[in-house]
Structure formats: C-alpha cells, structure tokens
Amino acid sequence: MLTAVSAIALLGIGCGGRSIEGETPAKSLEVSYVSGHLGSDQGCSASRAAGDAAGAFAPCEPSDTNCGPPPSYCEDGAVTIQLSNVGDAAFKQLDVGALVLRAVGGDDSNLEILGVTRDDGSKFDGTLEPTQAIKIRVKFPAPAYSKVPKGATLQITVVTDGGGEKQVETPELHVMPMWAT
Amino acid sequence: MAIGCGVDEPTAERYLGDGAFRRGVLERSLWRPDLPYSRSLLASYALGDAGWDLLSPMTELTALVTRADSEALQAGRALSLDDAEPVAGAGSDVDALPSDEAAWVALGKRVFERLPMRPDGFLRYLVGTPEIWQRVGIRERADGTLRGIVKYRDVRGDVRVGLTCALCHASPSDDAALAAAPALQRNGDSINGRADRGLDLGLARALASEASGVSADPRLRSWGAGRVDVTDDGxxxxxxxxxxxxMPYKTHLNHSGVIKIVSPATSAVRFETQYVLGHRMETRPRRALTWALSRYIAALQPPAPPSAPSVPPSAELARGKALFGERCASCHRPDRGFAGEMVLASQLMHDPAVATTPERGTGYYKVPSLVGVRYGAPYLHDGSEPTLASLLERGHPRGRAISGDDQRALIAYLETL
Incomplete structure (x- = not known):
C-alpha cells in the first residue's frame, strides 16, 4: 500500500465529491464518494485504558459501539466510496493508496489507513469485474478533535493495476456526532 | 407508481421516487445553510450519483428486547434474532406499498415502535443491567419487552441493540389517559407521541461509563429525567x-427551528437523514418506512381533554379564552393550532443558549403548538418550568407575570386545548 500521494495534475476539485483524474488515468474505473465522517477521538484513550479494567466488558475497539459501555465517545474516521468498472477488463489489484486530509487555507496531512473492507464488513480483495460496482469503506484514526480544520475534506487515491491512479475528493466532512438526532 | 396515498399522493410518490424532489425539500428546509448541521446534510443527501443515495439499504429484521435478552447478556451469551421479523410485520412484502393513508399510518406505527434509529453501546449495558432500570426510568412491560429498545442485525452483519422513536417519545400512562388516547397511539402501557419525562438518558450514559471504570462527564448527570442534549457541540x-x-401545526423542527417545514415530505427527509447519521452513514432506510413514519407522526394527537363535570365553569373558561386572546394569541395563534412564527431568542426572558448553539443555533426559538399543553410539563424548551402556574408567575414570555384569578382562568382554558 502506498503511503504518499503521487504528483497529480488536478483538473478540477469537485465540491460534490466527483472524481479527479491524475496523470496516469485508469479510465475504466469510476470512483464516487458515498459517505464519510472524521470519527471522534474524545475518550478514546480513556476507553482503551478502561477496557482492561472493565470487568465483564472486553476492551473496546474504536467503532465498536456495542463493546461494553463506551465512555464519552471513541470512533475511527471512515469514508465509503463506490468503485465502478466501466471497462471491458477486470481489475485485479485495486487498493487505496493514500488518504489526505485537506483544510481550506491550511496544510494537507496524510492519514494512516487502518483498513479497507467492503461496505458489509467483508474483505476487499482488490478485484472488480467489468460492469461491477462495489462500495468499500476506508478507516483511519480520528483526527484530534481540537485539530479538525473547519471545512476539512478528504482526498482518496485509488491505485489500479499497473500503478494507475484515480482520486476522489469528499465534500466537507465532520466529526461523528454522538447523538446524531 | 400507484400508491393510493389519499390526502398526499403526489408528495408521497415524489418523495419515494424523485431524488431531485427530495433534494429540493432539503435545500428549502435548511434555511440556515451556513450552520454545520445544515452543511453536513447538504453535502451528502439526495445527490443522485454520489453521496448517501449510494448507501446500501438497511436490514429489516428487528425484535423488541425482552427480559430473556437481558438474561442472555448477563450470562455473556449472544443475542438471538430467532424472534425477529421485518419492521413492516411478519410475512410482509418489502416491495409492497400501503394502499391508503390509514395503511401508511398503521405501517408508521410499526416503524415508530420497531425501527432502530441508531445503535448505542450504552443501551446494551442498560439491557444487561436490570438493577438500574428503575433508576433510569426503564420499565419492563407485562409481556417482558422493553419499550423502544430493539435488537437487529446491522449492515455489517453484527447483532446490535438500538433505540426506536418509542424509547423517548412514548410514555407510560395511567388507565384514564390510555383510554382517552387514540387507538393508534396505544403502545402497551404507554402512549406514543407523549414524551417519557421519567427517562434519564444522561444518567444511563453516566452509569454505563462508570461501570467500565471511566469517569462520566458530569454534565450527563446534570440533565435530569426527560432532558437530553443532542447537539454534540461541546x-x-x-x-x-x-x-x-x-405536527400539522408546526412551522419548524428542533427548538431553534433549524429545519423549516416546507412540504409534507420535510419530516420524512428529516427522519431519513436522522437514520443515516445515527447509523454512522453506513446504511440508509427504506424510504417507504420513513414516509410511513412521517404520516404516523402527523396523525398523533394528545389524549382527549377532560370531559364534564371536571371542566371548569364556563365563565372562567370564557375569561381564560379572552385573556389568551389578549396576552398569548399573537404568538400562539389559534388559527394555526396555537403555534406561530419563530421569535428572536434575544427578545425573550428565557435562556437563549439553545437558540445560539454552534451546530444548530438560528438565533430564534420556534413557537410550539399548545395543543395538548396540559400533558406538556415541564415547560419551555429546556423544561425549566415545572407547571403552567410557575411559567405564568415567572412572566413568560417577556417578564409580565399573570397571577391570581387571571392565572387560574388562563390555565383552565389552556387545559382544554
């Protein structure tokens, strides 16, 4: 898995999350933004530490809202994207190469990729047949609450067979609300 | 699509099948698009070829949590979904739509009572710890179920415990009130639509945290029963x-009125987005269910007013009605279900904090309908006034108190609404 964003020639950044083609376009792959949030780091360290002393409750993992009684709130960030193969050949080695948190008027920062799965939680094996469309979910550590820039977006780079790249930029993402009503 | 939705067929069809219509409703209803709450919805809802429209649909099997589930959790066993059935009912066809308004409302009742609007870890703790049920206001019903708490399989395949509308917005009621309630609102020992003011979710969360050895945020215990802070803004x-x-009389939703009701579909869009956010943006609801829920909510009514001979003498009622016309009706308009337009929070004597929160603060408070106000204590957006008498003594809305015979007459009138 790549850890840095390749140099790209941006042809346009879509507020609605449309695809951005790079210098090595993978023309038969379409990438669409589906959903995403920046998670919540409030209480993460406390919950992880408390998990050891939680009696009947196993240590909690981020994002596991059913794991014991969570304290305030601890959840990884997650972004879901749709991959569509509009070509005639199958992809065999698709992967998510980079996640970049972008701030309006601020610095970009690379985020660690914690995992990539299908949206139903099953393993993503990197293949995509012609005409097939699947959704994948990418997890990353929640940025520190106090450091989440206003108007933050996420740029996701999908790496195709042979090293081609396709990118999508999300609209503004927010910290995951605890109550969400 | 022929759905035969009675009073509102065109809107139902468009809500169910027209993404551009849904998008338009959202955009028109979020009259403060600059607020973070608005921006988060506008960024992803009803975009067609991107955003939440692409989410996988929800799983539909749910079951009310029972004492047996509590015992399973206490014993460390997994929850069973053997007794689960579709939200729409056992044997229902998820592709079939109700044929008339009554059928939509009936489906909406099922949704209200059984659709998990969100999972919550503290609920799992709550279910598995019956010794705190009474303390936080949870009651086991005669059939062993817990109102408003369900188990279901989420989109990842995990069995979760979730809450439905009926956890907070249904209340245990005495036999007289139950008898006076419309049949479609009776839910075992509770009345749907009536807030459960004995339920202390802040305390439940605090106890859950402390059970895991983590100090709870002290603010959770400060809320008290029947109150909750849902704005997540610190x-x-x-x-x-x-x-x-x-609901038919409301002009806005949320205390600060961040959502303007611009269509009968506004509340359906609201429930849909609420569901998506509650499920961490990993799944979306079937829209027939959110439309049904909106029709059910629109049909909710307070239990009937007290009948003679408990009704006060007509002279007192007449005096109260006249006072209402002089002192209250410019905001709580009788021709609009005793609701009205928004009012600037800064012009009221009440705490403006909720109207100015970072996430949803518009600077205004909505003027709620007074229909059923006799059941609405404690009063005001923050529940700070325990009775209508204390509210009037304090001088709602701008400091001019109403006392003595005038107060008694006005309250007598209000209790007939």
Missing part, C-alpha cells in the same frame, strides 16, 4: 424531550 444545552403531536 456546549451543555439539554432540552426537554418534546411531545410529538400537533
């Missing part, structure tokens, strides 16, 4: 859980 602004009746 500002402690608990508000009273509202009764849900009088």
């Amino acid at each position: 500002v402690n602004t608990p508000t009273a859980v509202p009764d849900l009746w009088a």
Whole structure:
C-alpha cells in the first residue's frame, strides 16, 4: 500500500465529491464518494485504558459501539466510496493508496489507513469485474478533535493495476456526532 | 407508481421516487445553510450519483428486547434474532406499498415502535443491567419487552441493540389517559407521541461509563429525567424531550427551528437523514418506512381533554379564552393550532443558549403548538418550568407575570386545548 500521494495534475476539485483524474488515468474505473465522517477521538484513550479494567466488558475497539459501555465517545474516521468498472477488463489489484486530509487555507496531512473492507464488513480483495460496482469503506484514526480544520475534506487515491491512479475528493466532512438526532 | 396515498399522493410518490424532489425539500428546509448541521446534510443527501443515495439499504429484521435478552447478556451469551421479523410485520412484502393513508399510518406505527434509529453501546449495558432500570426510568412491560429498545442485525452483519422513536417519545400512562388516547397511539402501557419525562438518558450514559471504570462527564448527570442534549457541540444545552403531536401545526423542527417545514415530505427527509447519521452513514432506510413514519407522526394527537363535570365553569373558561386572546394569541395563534412564527431568542426572558448553539443555533426559538399543553410539563424548551402556574408567575414570555384569578382562568382554558 502506498503511503504518499503521487504528483497529480488536478483538473478540477469537485465540491460534490466527483472524481479527479491524475496523470496516469485508469479510465475504466469510476470512483464516487458515498459517505464519510472524521470519527471522534474524545475518550478514546480513556476507553482503551478502561477496557482492561472493565470487568465483564472486553476492551473496546474504536467503532465498536456495542463493546461494553463506551465512555464519552471513541470512533475511527471512515469514508465509503463506490468503485465502478466501466471497462471491458477486470481489475485485479485495486487498493487505496493514500488518504489526505485537506483544510481550506491550511496544510494537507496524510492519514494512516487502518483498513479497507467492503461496505458489509467483508474483505476487499482488490478485484472488480467489468460492469461491477462495489462500495468499500476506508478507516483511519480520528483526527484530534481540537485539530479538525473547519471545512476539512478528504482526498482518496485509488491505485489500479499497473500503478494507475484515480482520486476522489469528499465534500466537507465532520466529526461523528454522538447523538446524531 | 400507484400508491393510493389519499390526502398526499403526489408528495408521497415524489418523495419515494424523485431524488431531485427530495433534494429540493432539503435545500428549502435548511434555511440556515451556513450552520454545520445544515452543511453536513447538504453535502451528502439526495445527490443522485454520489453521496448517501449510494448507501446500501438497511436490514429489516428487528425484535423488541425482552427480559430473556437481558438474561442472555448477563450470562455473556449472544443475542438471538430467532424472534425477529421485518419492521413492516411478519410475512410482509418489502416491495409492497400501503394502499391508503390509514395503511401508511398503521405501517408508521410499526416503524415508530420497531425501527432502530441508531445503535448505542450504552443501551446494551442498560439491557444487561436490570438493577438500574428503575433508576433510569426503564420499565419492563407485562409481556417482558422493553419499550423502544430493539435488537437487529446491522449492515455489517453484527447483532446490535438500538433505540426506536418509542424509547423517548412514548410514555407510560395511567388507565384514564390510555383510554382517552387514540387507538393508534396505544403502545402497551404507554402512549406514543407523549414524551417519557421519567427517562434519564444522561444518567444511563453516566452509569454505563462508570461501570467500565471511566469517569462520566458530569454534565450527563446534570440533565435530569426527560432532558437530553443532542447537539454534540461541546456546549451543555439539554432540552426537554418534546411531545410529538400537533405536527400539522408546526412551522419548524428542533427548538431553534433549524429545519423549516416546507412540504409534507420535510419530516420524512428529516427522519431519513436522522437514520443515516445515527447509523454512522453506513446504511440508509427504506424510504417507504420513513414516509410511513412521517404520516404516523402527523396523525398523533394528545389524549382527549377532560370531559364534564371536571371542566371548569364556563365563565372562567370564557375569561381564560379572552385573556389568551389578549396576552398569548399573537404568538400562539389559534388559527394555526396555537403555534406561530419563530421569535428572536434575544427578545425573550428565557435562556437563549439553545437558540445560539454552534451546530444548530438560528438565533430564534420556534413557537410550539399548545395543543395538548396540559400533558406538556415541564415547560419551555429546556423544561425549566415545572407547571403552567410557575411559567405564568415567572412572566413568560417577556417578564409580565399573570397571577391570581387571571392565572387560574388562563390555565383552565389552556387545559382544554
């Protein structure tokens, strides 16, 4: 898995999350933004530490809202994207190469990729047949609450067979609300 | 699509099948698009070829949690979904739509009672710890179920415990009130639409945290029963859980009115986005269910007013009605179900904090309908006034108190609404 964003020639950044083609376009792959949030780091360290002393409750993992009684709130960030193969050949080695948190008027920062799965939680094996469309979910550590820039977006780079790249930029993402009503 | 939805067929069809219509409703209803709450919805809802429209649909099997489930959790066993059935009912066809308004409302009742609007870890703790049920206001019903708490399989395949509308917006009621309630609102020992003011979700969360050895945020214990802060903005602004009746008279949703009701579909869009956010943006609801829920909420009514001979003498009622016309009706307009337009929070004597929160603060408070106000204590957005008498003594809305015979007459009139 790549850890840095390749140099790209941006042809346009879509507020609605449309695809951005790079210098090595993978023309038969379409990438669409589906959903995403920046998670919540409030209480993460406390919950992880408390998990050891939680009696009947196993240590909690981020994002596991059913794991014991969570304290305030601890959840990884997650972004879901749709991959569509509009070509005639199958992809065999698709992967998510980079996640970049972008701030309006601020610095970009690379985020660690914690995992990539299908949206139903099953393993993503990197293949995509012609005409097939699947959704994948990418997890990353929640940025520190106090450091989440206003108007933050996420740029996701999908790496195709042979090293081609396709990118999508999300609209503004927010910290995951605890109550969400 | 022929759905035969009675009073509102065109809107139902468009809500169910027209993404551009849904998008338009959202955009028109979020009259403060600059607020973070608005921006988060506008960024992803009803975009067609991107955003939440692409989410995988929800799983539909749910079951009310029972004492047996509590015992399973206490014993460390997994929850069973053997007794689960579709939200729409056992044997229902998820592709079939109700044929008339009554059928939509009936489906909406199922949704209200059984659709998990969100999972919550503290609920799992709560279910598995029956010794705290009484303390936080959870009651086991005669059939062993817990109102408003369900188990279901989420989109990842995990069995979760979730809450439905009926956890907060249904309340245990005495036999007289139950008898006076419309049949479609009876839910075992509770009345749907009436806020449960004995339920202390802040305390439940605090106890759950402390059970895991983590100090709870002290603000959670400060909320008290029937109040909760849902704004997630770091500002402690608990508000009273509202009764849900009088929806046809409302002009806005949320205490600060961040959502303007621009269409019968506004509340359906609201429930849909609420569901998506509650499920961490990993799944979306079937829209027939959110439309049905909106029709059910629109149909909710308060239990009937007390009948003679408990009704006060007519002279007192007449005096109260006249006082209402002089002192109250410019905001709580009788021709609009005793609701009205928004009012600037800064012009009221009440705490403006909820109207100015970072996430949803518009600077205004909505003027709620007074239909069923006799059941609405404690009063005001924050539940700070225990009775109508205390509210009037304090001088709602701008400091001019109403006392003595005038107060008694006005309250007598209000209790007939």
